Amino acid sequence: MSTAGRIQDDQIHDVIIIGAGAAGLMAAGSAASRGKRVLLLEKNRKLGVKILMSGGTRCNITHNCDAKGIANAFGRQGKFLRSPLAALSPAEVIEKIEGQGVATKVESTGKIFPVSNKAIDVRDALVRLATEAGATILTEQPVVAANAIPAVSSSNGQPGTTEHSTSLFRVQTETHSFVASKLLITTGGRSYPGCGTTGDGYAWAEQFGHSIAPTIPALAPVVCHLDWVHGLKGITIEDVGLSIMPVAVEGSKSKRKPLDNGRGPLLFTHFGFSGPTVMNLSRIISRAAAGEPSELTNIVLRCDFLPSTSLEDLTAQFRQQSQSGGRQAASSLLLSFFPRRLAEALLEQASIEPTQRLAELSKQHTQRLVDAVKRTDFPIHGTLGYGKAEVTAGGVRLNEVDSRDMQSKRQPGLYLAGEVLDLDGPIGGFNFQAAFSTGWLAGQHV
CATH class of the missing domain: 3.50.50.60 (FAD/NAD(P)-binding domain)
Incomplete structure (x- = not known):
């Protein structure tokens, strides 16, 4: 043109x-x-x-x-x-x-x-x-x-003017x-x-x-190499709480505070994560990737898959269902919230078999599942860089x-x-x- x-x-x-x-x-x-x-x-x-x-x-x-x-x-x-x-x-x-x-x-x-x-x-x-x-x-x-x-x-030679x-x-x-x-x-x-x-x-x-x-890619999709994350590709969860968290230091008693956070849709992909919220958080990841190689290992992406439900309320809800569910499968705890693939992946992270009966779940099982839903930490391995960064x-x-x-x-x-x-x-x-x-x-x- x-x-x-x-x-x-x-x-x-x-x-x-x-x-x-x-x-x-x-x-x-x-x-x-x-x-x-x-x-x-x-x-x-x-x-x-x-x-x-x-x-x-x-x-x-x-x-x-x-x-x-x-x-x-x-x-x-x-x-x-x-x-x-x-x-x-x-x-x-x-x-x-x-x-x-x-x-x-x-x-x-x-x-x-x-x-x-x-x-x-x-x-x-x-x-x-x-x-x-x-x-x-x-x-x-x-x-x-x-x-x-x-x-x-x-x-131009005019009197009273200067060049x-x-x-x-x-x-x-x-x-x-x-x-x-x-x-x-x-x-x-x-x-x-x-x-x-x-x-x-x-x-x-x-x-x-x-x-x-110094320039870095921003608003870029985020890379995670976990196989089980890749296995969820194509799944979108419409409301997820996301935080960039510093990795816990062994022996430290100080409470970790998020470096940044947001809330919105999350898309699982063949390389990791996409969606507006995680892309908004990608600046911190890009800065870490531009620094020392160890910097990326010092942060994780924390996901709260039910941000509208408090940890205490979800714990009470799961325990009540476990006590009254009898022969129902453990997967029933999550299938009302999530697609089957994500529900089964979270159960696996909590070391619970999807077919295990609710009546067989201990308090420890329930707590591990609550933790998987409310605060799963994903290692992150950078972003897709300038090639896919919006700005x-x-x-x-x-x-x-x-x-x-x-x-x-x-x-x-x-x-x-x-x-x-x-x-x-x-x-x-x-x-x-x-x-x-x-x-x-x-x-x-x-």
Whole structure:
């Protein structure tokens, strides 16, 4: 897809934007709507490839909350997002998408999707926003270099004026050389490198004096090598309490506290675990995997398969059933809660035969089964990495970018937006909203 007319080498634009993802497309529409001469460069043949594959190809556009809700979801990074979100709120994103003829819907989780369930509709709406405003978009233009170049503006000999110099930016692709007075980097991070997000923008940012917070894959599926976990592949439990726990130290009497926790659906897979809750917890696992090899052995994933029932209540319930169940099989304790494969796996973890009679269960049997249901600890062996991570944690440090306009504090005329920044939120449309808002704000100032 290309929307260019005739492009000449070294033709001067007001702004060049590198990367036609969520932030880049929104920024192009924002800047072009102000009458700026905008050139948007994309390395891929298709625009917005990550948009197209997001949300299972449905595209979770944003979340059904206000700007404060988005900022709060980013924790310590949320303060940086206040100005971008004031410039473009979740409601305003939806207004722009629907203004392009794409109806949206709010699902029970708060996620907002197109009614069509087609990510391509969202991508095309963003492209129209940019092109109808007058932006020029070139595809299959991988950038090989981006540099600041001196440009002298003379007084033309007018009395009472002096010469002053500014900077221009030259961006070179494999086939062209372009020049602009402003440069905006919206290249994304390293997640889903098959989309073209291979971290190119970090090197250019460093070249302009920025430092990069170490990057790790975030919102990634979690790997567990236990055979019995793999044997449960395809099973989804809709409500599970999950915690990342430090491994108990032998001889220590201190109570272990979770490093992070969450609650929601859990999917067993052929490699371990997936689902939004465990993926939200994957940052800690990725950080451990990036450290010393022993760090992963120091944490476990604890699962509470019945989070709405207290340990005490479940213990009393199982004991009452054991005492009154007589010849019923032990598996009957769990089959009303779980699919048979999971029920039998938990019984095995408690060293109880599924066919064992309830009347034969001792208090110790019952307690082991309660523990299996409420606090099974799974060893974890990393994540599926950048290849399956929805976002990248880390990136251009936020204290080096002015959140009021997204301009670099290191290089005048340079702007940065989207996932190239050290911004990563939870699953649920939060990261797209951050990209849209930072891109729009940058476009209002370039």
